[in-house]
C-alpha cells in the first residue's frame with residue numbers, strides 16, 4: 030500500500046479504514062477519516078472525541094453521596 034497523507038491535516042494514512050469517505054460511501058484517498066466523512070469536511074482542528082465532549086454539559090461537582098443516613102439524634 031502506498032504511503033498516503035491526508036491533504037488536509039497531513040496525517041499519514043496507512044490503513045483503508047483511515048481514509049475519508051465520499052458521499053456515495055466510497056473511499057476518498059485524499060483525506061483521512063478525521064477530516065472528510067461522507068463527502069463532508071469535518072470541523073477543522075477538532076476530533077470526534079472533542080465533539081462528543083462538547084455535547085455533554087459540564088459536570089457539576091455534586092458529590093452528594095448518601096452515606097447511609099444515620100440520624101443519631103442525641104437528645
Ligand SMILES: [Zn+2]
Pocket residue numbers: 035036037038039040060061062063064065
Ligand atoms: Zn486529515
